[in-house]
Amino acid sequence: MVTIYDIAKKSGFSATTVSKALNDYPDVSAATKKKIRSVARELGYTPNSSARALATSKSWLIGILYNEDQGLGIRHPHFSEIIEKFKERIEEAGYELIFIGKRIGERHSSVYEHCLYRGVDGVFIANAPDMDGLKELINSRIPCVASEPVSDKVACVLSSNVEGAKKAVDYLFSLGHRRVAHIAGPDNAHAGHERIMGYKMSVREHDTDYPDGIIETADQFNFKSGYAAMHRLLDLPEPPTALFCSSDLLACGAIAAARECGLYIPEDISIIGFDDIEIATYMVPSITTVRQNRAEIGQTCAETLLKLLDGTNVSPEMIRIPTQLIIRNSCRRYG
Numbered sequence: 001m002v003t004i005y006d007i008a009k010k011s012g013f014s015a016t017t018v019s020k021a022l023n024d025y026p027d028v029s030a031a032t033k034k035k036i037r038s039v040a041r042e043l044g045y046t047p048n049s050s051a052r053a054l055a056t057s058k059s060w061l062i063g064i065l066y067n068e069d070q071g072l073g074i075r076h077p078h079f080s081e082i083i084e085k086f087k088e089r090i091e092e093a094g095y096e097l098i099f100i101g102k103r104i105g106e107r108h109s110s111v112y113e114h115c116l117y118r119g120v121d122g123v124f125i126a127n128a129p130d131m132d133g134l135k136e137l138i139n140s141r142i143p144c145v146a147s148e149p150v151s152d153k154v155a156c157v158l159s160s161n162v163e164g165a166k167k168a169v170d171y172l173f174s175l176g177h178r179r180v181a182h183i184a185g186p187d188n189a190h191a192g193h194e195r196i197m198g199y200k201m202s203v204r205e206h207d208t209d210y211p212d213g214i215i216e217t218a219d220q221f222n223f224k225s226g227y228a229a230m231h232r233l234l235d236l237p238e239p240p241t242a243l244f245c246s247s248d249l250l251a252c253g254a255i256a257a258a259r260e261c262g263l264y265i266p267e268d269i270s271i272i273g274f275d276d277i278e279i280a281t282y283m284v285p286s287i288t289t290v291r292q293n294r295a296e297i298g299q300t301c302a303e304t305l306l307k308l309l310d311g312t313n314v315s316p317e318m319i320r321i322p323t324q325l326i327i328r329n330s331c332r333r334y335g
Protein backbone atom coordinates (compact mmCIF):
# COMPACT_ATOMS: atom_id res chain seq x y z
CA MET A 1 0.00 0.00 0.00
CA VAL A 2 1.41 3.39 -1.05
CA THR A 3 1.91 5.87 1.81
CA ILE A 4 2.74 9.57 2.00
CA TYR A 5 6.31 8.53 2.83
CA ASP A 6 6.61 6.79 -0.54
CA ILE A 7 5.36 9.95 -2.24
CA ALA A 8 7.79 12.07 -0.20
CA LYS A 9 10.74 9.89 -1.20
CA LYS A 10 9.93 10.01 -4.92
CA SER A 11 8.91 13.68 -5.06
CA GLY A 12 11.74 15.02 -2.91
CA PHE A 13 9.42 16.81 -0.49
CA SER A 14 8.98 16.12 3.20
CA ALA A 15 6.15 13.92 4.42
CA THR A 16 4.63 16.98 6.10
CA THR A 17 4.59 18.92 2.83
CA VAL A 18 3.12 15.92 1.01
CA SER A 19 0.34 15.62 3.59
CA LYS A 20 -0.45 19.33 3.36
CA ALA A 21 -0.47 19.25 -0.44
CA LEU A 22 -2.82 16.28 -0.58
CA ASN A 23 -5.13 17.99 1.91
CA ASP A 24 -5.01 21.30 -0.01
CA TYR A 25 -3.48 23.42 2.74
CA PRO A 26 -3.21 27.07 1.64
CA ASP A 27 0.45 27.42 2.72
CA VAL A 28 1.59 25.02 -0.03
CA SER A 29 2.07 26.55 -3.49
CA ALA A 30 -0.06 25.47 -6.43
CA ALA A 31 3.06 24.24 -8.29
CA THR A 32 4.11 22.06 -5.35
CA LYS A 33 0.60 20.64 -4.98
CA LYS A 34 0.51 19.82 -8.68
CA LYS A 35 3.85 18.00 -8.59
CA ILE A 36 3.00 16.01 -5.45
CA ARG A 37 -0.43 15.01 -6.76
CA SER A 38 1.15 13.91 -10.04
CA VAL A 39 3.57 11.64 -8.16
CA ALA A 40 0.69 10.35 -6.01
CA ARG A 41 -1.29 9.39 -9.12
CA GLU A 42 1.79 7.79 -10.68
CA LEU A 43 2.30 5.61 -7.60
CA GLY A 44 -1.38 4.74 -7.38
CA TYR A 45 -1.86 6.40 -4.02
CA THR A 46 -5.35 6.06 -2.52
CA PRO A 47 -6.04 8.23 0.55
CA ASN A 48 -7.59 6.63 3.61
CA SER A 49 -10.64 8.83 4.13
CA SER A 50 -11.12 7.78 7.76
CA ALA A 51 -7.52 8.53 8.66
CA ARG A 52 -7.62 11.85 6.84
CA ALA A 53 -10.82 12.84 8.63
CA LEU A 54 -9.28 12.03 12.01
CA ALA A 55 -6.09 13.93 11.18
CA THR A 56 -7.83 17.07 9.95
CA SER A 57 -11.08 17.05 11.99
CA LYS A 58 -12.93 17.31 8.68
CA SER A 59 -15.15 14.88 6.80
CA TRP A 60 -13.96 16.10 3.38
CA LEU A 61 -17.57 15.84 2.22
CA ILE A 62 -19.48 18.61 0.45
CA GLY A 63 -23.24 18.36 0.11
CA ILE A 64 -25.10 19.54 -2.99
CA LEU A 65 -28.74 20.46 -2.45
CA TYR A 66 -30.48 19.78 -5.74
CA ASN A 67 -34.21 19.38 -6.26
CA GLU A 68 -35.06 19.53 -9.96
CA ASP A 69 -38.83 19.30 -10.52
CA GLN A 70 -39.01 18.86 -14.30
CA GLY A 71 -38.02 15.19 -14.34
CA LEU A 72 -34.61 15.84 -15.93
CA GLY A 73 -32.57 15.22 -12.79
CA ILE A 74 -28.83 15.80 -13.15
CA ARG A 75 -29.31 15.93 -16.95
CA HIS A 76 -30.91 19.37 -16.67
CA PRO A 77 -29.18 21.43 -19.41
CA HIS A 78 -28.61 24.46 -17.17
CA PHE A 79 -27.77 22.97 -13.78
CA SER A 80 -25.72 20.03 -15.08
CA GLU A 81 -22.89 22.25 -16.33
CA ILE A 82 -22.88 24.42 -13.20
CA ILE A 83 -22.67 21.33 -10.99
CA GLU A 84 -19.99 19.70 -13.17
CA LYS A 85 -17.70 22.74 -12.99
CA PHE A 86 -18.33 23.04 -9.25
CA LYS A 87 -17.48 19.34 -8.89
CA GLU A 88 -14.22 19.66 -10.84
CA ARG A 89 -12.86 22.41 -8.60
CA ILE A 90 -14.08 20.89 -5.33
CA GLU A 91 -12.59 17.48 -6.14
CA GLU A 92 -9.34 19.17 -7.15
CA ALA A 93 -9.23 20.55 -3.60
CA GLY A 94 -9.59 17.03 -2.19
CA TYR A 95 -13.29 16.92 -1.31
CA GLU A 96 -15.95 14.39 -2.24
CA LEU A 97 -19.53 15.27 -3.15
CA ILE A 98 -22.84 13.87 -1.99
CA PHE A 99 -26.19 14.84 -3.47
CA ILE A 100 -28.98 15.75 -1.08
CA GLY A 101 -32.41 15.82 -2.70
CA LYS A 102 -35.84 16.43 -1.27
CA ARG A 103 -36.52 12.72 -0.70
CA ILE A 104 -33.25 12.18 1.16
CA GLY A 105 -34.03 15.14 3.37
CA GLU A 106 -37.50 13.79 4.12
CA ARG A 107 -36.04 10.51 5.42
CA HIS A 108 -34.11 12.46 8.05
CA SER A 109 -36.86 14.99 8.82
CA SER A 110 -35.04 17.79 6.98
CA VAL A 111 -32.09 18.50 4.71
CA TYR A 112 -30.36 20.19 7.65
CA GLU A 113 -30.60 17.05 9.77
CA HIS A 114 -29.28 14.99 6.87
CA CYS A 115 -26.31 17.34 6.53
CA LEU A 116 -25.59 16.83 10.23
CA TYR A 117 -26.02 13.07 9.85
CA ARG A 118 -23.49 12.95 6.98
CA GLY A 119 -21.18 15.42 8.70
CA VAL A 120 -20.63 17.57 5.62
CA ASP A 121 -18.04 20.34 5.82
CA GLY A 122 -20.01 22.65 3.53
CA VAL A 123 -23.03 22.82 1.23
CA PHE A 124 -23.65 24.04 -2.31
CA ILE A 125 -27.30 25.04 -2.71
CA ALA A 126 -27.69 24.46 -6.45
CA ASN A 127 -31.48 24.34 -6.65
CA ALA A 128 -33.52 23.86 -3.51
CA PRO A 129 -36.97 25.47 -3.71
CA ASP A 130 -39.17 24.69 -0.72
CA MET A 131 -36.82 22.07 0.76
CA ASP A 132 -37.67 21.38 4.39
CA GLY A 133 -34.91 22.45 6.74
CA LEU A 134 -33.26 24.90 4.33
CA LYS A 135 -33.73 27.81 6.74
CA GLU A 136 -32.19 25.77 9.58
CA LEU A 137 -29.22 24.94 7.38
CA ILE A 138 -28.69 28.58 6.39
CA ASN A 139 -28.80 29.67 10.04
CA SER A 140 -26.37 26.94 11.12
CA ARG A 141 -22.57 27.03 11.25
CA ILE A 142 -22.25 24.92 8.11
CA PRO A 143 -20.70 27.09 5.33
CA CYS A 144 -23.03 27.47 2.35
CA VAL A 145 -22.94 29.00 -1.12
CA ALA A 146 -25.80 29.16 -3.63
CA SER A 147 -26.44 29.59 -7.34
CA GLU A 148 -29.80 31.24 -6.65
CA PRO A 149 -30.80 33.70 -3.91
CA VAL A 150 -31.86 31.85 -0.76
CA SER A 151 -30.98 34.28 2.04
CA ASP A 152 -29.10 37.50 2.72
CA LYS A 153 -26.82 35.34 4.89
CA VAL A 154 -25.55 33.19 2.01
CA ALA A 155 -23.24 34.26 -0.83
CA CYS A 156 -24.93 33.71 -4.18
CA VAL A 157 -23.40 33.43 -7.66
CA LEU A 158 -25.76 34.08 -10.58
CA SER A 159 -26.05 35.70 -13.99
CA SER A 160 -26.70 39.38 -14.61
CA ASN A 161 -30.30 38.58 -15.50
CA VAL A 162 -31.65 42.12 -15.72
CA GLU A 163 -28.82 43.27 -17.97
CA GLY A 164 -29.07 40.15 -20.16
CA ALA A 165 -32.83 40.43 -20.61
CA LYS A 166 -32.67 44.14 -21.43
CA LYS A 167 -29.93 43.46 -23.97
CA ALA A 168 -32.15 40.90 -25.73
CA VAL A 169 -35.23 43.13 -25.86
CA ASP A 170 -33.21 46.16 -26.95
CA TYR A 171 -31.98 44.05 -29.86
CA LEU A 172 -35.55 43.25 -30.93
CA PHE A 173 -36.46 46.94 -30.85
CA SER A 174 -33.31 47.73 -32.87
CA LEU A 175 -34.68 45.44 -35.60
CA GLY A 176 -37.75 47.67 -35.89
CA HIS A 177 -40.21 45.65 -33.83
CA ARG A 178 -42.71 47.69 -31.85
CA ARG A 179 -44.85 44.96 -30.30
CA VAL A 180 -42.49 42.79 -28.25
CA ALA A 181 -43.94 40.23 -25.83
CA HIS A 182 -42.35 38.17 -23.07
CA ILE A 183 -42.88 34.59 -21.89
CA ALA A 184 -41.79 34.83 -18.26
CA GLY A 185 -40.56 32.12 -15.94
CA PRO A 186 -42.69 30.73 -13.10
CA ASP A 187 -43.74 33.03 -10.26
CA ASN A 188 -41.43 31.35 -7.73
CA ALA A 189 -38.29 31.82 -9.86
CA HIS A 190 -36.02 34.70 -8.81
CA ALA A 191 -34.20 34.67 -12.15
CA GLY A 192 -37.52 34.93 -13.96
CA HIS A 193 -38.49 38.03 -11.98
CA GLU A 194 -35.17 39.67 -12.80
CA ARG A 195 -35.63 38.95 -16.51
CA ILE A 196 -39.09 40.54 -16.34
CA MET A 197 -37.41 43.65 -14.89
CA GLY A 198 -34.96 43.79 -17.80
CA TYR A 199 -37.77 43.29 -20.31
CA LYS A 200 -39.87 46.09 -18.78
CA MET A 201 -36.90 48.47 -18.65
CA SER A 202 -36.42 48.10 -22.40
CA VAL A 203 -40.15 48.37 -23.17
CA ARG A 204 -40.41 51.64 -21.23
CA GLU A 205 -37.25 53.10 -22.75
CA HIS A 206 -38.65 52.56 -26.25
CA ASP A 207 -41.81 54.58 -25.61
CA THR A 208 -44.35 51.85 -26.36
CA ASP A 209 -48.08 52.04 -25.70
CA TYR A 210 -47.82 49.07 -23.30
CA PRO A 211 -45.49 50.27 -20.48
CA ASP A 212 -46.28 47.23 -18.30
CA GLY A 213 -45.40 44.87 -21.11
CA ILE A 214 -47.17 42.02 -22.89
CA ILE A 215 -46.36 39.14 -20.56
CA GLU A 216 -47.48 35.53 -20.33
CA THR A 217 -46.20 33.61 -17.30
CA ALA A 218 -45.07 30.01 -17.78
CA ASP A 219 -45.70 27.31 -15.19
CA GLN A 220 -42.13 26.04 -15.57
CA PHE A 221 -39.01 26.78 -17.62
CA ASN A 222 -39.85 23.99 -20.07
CA PHE A 223 -41.05 23.23 -23.60
CA LYS A 224 -44.65 22.48 -22.65
CA SER A 225 -45.07 25.77 -20.76
CA GLY A 226 -43.57 27.77 -23.64
CA TYR A 227 -45.91 26.06 -26.08
CA ALA A 228 -48.99 26.89 -23.99
CA ALA A 229 -47.93 30.50 -23.33
CA MET A 230 -47.27 31.12 -27.03
CA HIS A 231 -50.77 29.96 -27.96
CA ARG A 232 -52.17 32.46 -25.44
CA LEU A 233 -50.11 35.26 -27.02
CA LEU A 234 -51.20 34.34 -30.53
CA ASP A 235 -54.84 34.46 -29.43
CA LEU A 236 -54.50 38.16 -28.55
CA PRO A 237 -56.38 40.66 -30.77
CA GLU A 238 -53.00 42.12 -31.73
CA PRO A 239 -50.33 39.40 -31.45
CA PRO A 240 -46.67 40.36 -31.01
CA THR A 241 -44.20 40.49 -33.88
CA ALA A 242 -41.30 39.61 -31.57
CA LEU A 243 -40.89 37.56 -28.42
CA PHE A 244 -38.33 37.32 -25.62
CA CYS A 245 -38.48 34.04 -23.68
CA SER A 246 -37.07 33.57 -20.19
CA SER A 247 -35.36 30.30 -21.21
CA ASP A 248 -34.34 28.44 -24.36
CA LEU A 249 -36.73 25.59 -23.57
CA LEU A 250 -39.59 28.11 -23.41
CA ALA A 251 -38.42 29.48 -26.77
CA CYS A 252 -38.44 25.97 -28.28
CA GLY A 253 -42.01 25.47 -27.11
CA ALA A 254 -43.00 28.88 -28.48
CA ILE A 255 -41.51 28.03 -31.88
CA ALA A 256 -43.49 24.78 -32.00
CA ALA A 257 -46.74 26.61 -31.18
CA ALA A 258 -46.07 29.29 -33.80
CA ARG A 259 -45.44 26.68 -36.48
CA GLU A 260 -48.63 24.86 -35.51
CA CYS A 261 -50.47 28.12 -36.21
CA GLY A 262 -48.88 28.40 -39.66
CA LEU A 263 -46.27 31.01 -38.74
CA TYR A 264 -42.65 31.01 -39.85
CA ILE A 265 -39.64 31.91 -37.69
CA PRO A 266 -38.26 34.55 -38.17
CA GLU A 267 -40.32 35.66 -41.19
CA ASP A 268 -43.55 36.13 -39.21
CA ILE A 269 -42.25 36.45 -35.66
CA SER A 270 -38.78 36.90 -34.15
CA ILE A 271 -37.89 34.90 -31.03
CA ILE A 272 -35.05 35.18 -28.50
CA GLY A 273 -34.31 32.74 -25.69
CA PHE A 274 -32.16 32.81 -22.56
CA ASP A 275 -29.48 30.31 -21.39
CA ASP A 276 -27.75 29.17 -24.61
CA ILE A 277 -28.17 25.47 -23.93
CA GLU A 278 -27.04 23.05 -26.63
CA ILE A 279 -30.44 22.66 -28.31
CA ALA A 280 -30.49 26.39 -29.16
CA THR A 281 -27.70 25.79 -31.69
CA TYR A 282 -29.39 22.84 -33.40
CA MET A 283 -32.97 24.10 -33.61
CA VAL A 284 -34.18 25.16 -37.06
CA PRO A 285 -33.80 28.04 -37.14
CA SER A 286 -30.98 28.24 -34.60
CA ILE A 287 -32.10 30.39 -31.68
CA THR A 288 -30.76 33.83 -30.88
CA THR A 289 -30.28 33.77 -27.12
CA VAL A 290 -28.64 35.23 -24.04
CA ARG A 291 -25.72 33.05 -22.98
CA GLN A 292 -25.24 32.31 -19.30
CA ASN A 293 -21.65 31.48 -18.37
CA ARG A 294 -22.54 28.34 -16.44
CA ALA A 295 -18.92 27.22 -16.19
CA GLU A 296 -17.93 30.44 -14.44
CA ILE A 297 -20.96 30.25 -12.13
CA GLY A 298 -19.99 26.73 -11.04
CA GLN A 299 -16.31 27.57 -10.60
CA THR A 300 -17.06 30.76 -8.68
CA CYS A 301 -19.44 28.88 -6.37
CA ALA A 302 -16.66 26.38 -5.66
CA GLU A 303 -14.01 29.04 -5.05
CA THR A 304 -16.36 30.93 -2.73
CA LEU A 305 -17.15 27.82 -0.69
CA LEU A 306 -13.46 26.87 -0.48
CA LYS A 307 -12.69 30.31 0.94
CA LEU A 308 -15.38 29.82 3.58
CA LEU A 309 -13.96 26.40 4.43
CA ASP A 310 -10.50 27.96 4.86
CA GLY A 311 -11.96 30.43 7.34
CA THR A 312 -11.89 33.43 5.01
CA ASN A 313 -14.53 36.05 5.74
CA VAL A 314 -16.72 36.10 2.61
CA SER A 315 -19.41 38.75 2.30
CA PRO A 316 -22.88 37.15 1.79
CA GLU A 317 -23.55 39.11 -1.37
CA MET A 318 -24.74 38.39 -4.89
CA ILE A 319 -21.83 37.81 -7.27
CA ARG A 320 -22.99 38.64 -10.78
CA ILE A 321 -21.60 36.84 -13.84
CA PRO A 322 -21.97 38.78 -17.14
CA THR A 323 -24.14 37.42 -19.96
CA GLN A 324 -23.64 37.60 -23.72
CA LEU A 325 -26.17 38.05 -26.53
CA ILE A 326 -25.62 35.30 -29.11
CA ILE A 327 -27.14 36.27 -32.46
CA ARG A 328 -28.26 33.37 -34.63
CA ASN A 329 -31.16 32.92 -37.07
CA SER A 330 -34.44 33.27 -35.16
CA CYS A 331 -34.75 37.07 -35.53
CA ARG A 332 -35.05 39.40 -38.50
CA ARG A 333 -35.71 43.05 -39.20
CA TYR A 334 -39.38 44.00 -39.06
CA GLY A 335 -41.14 45.69 -41.94
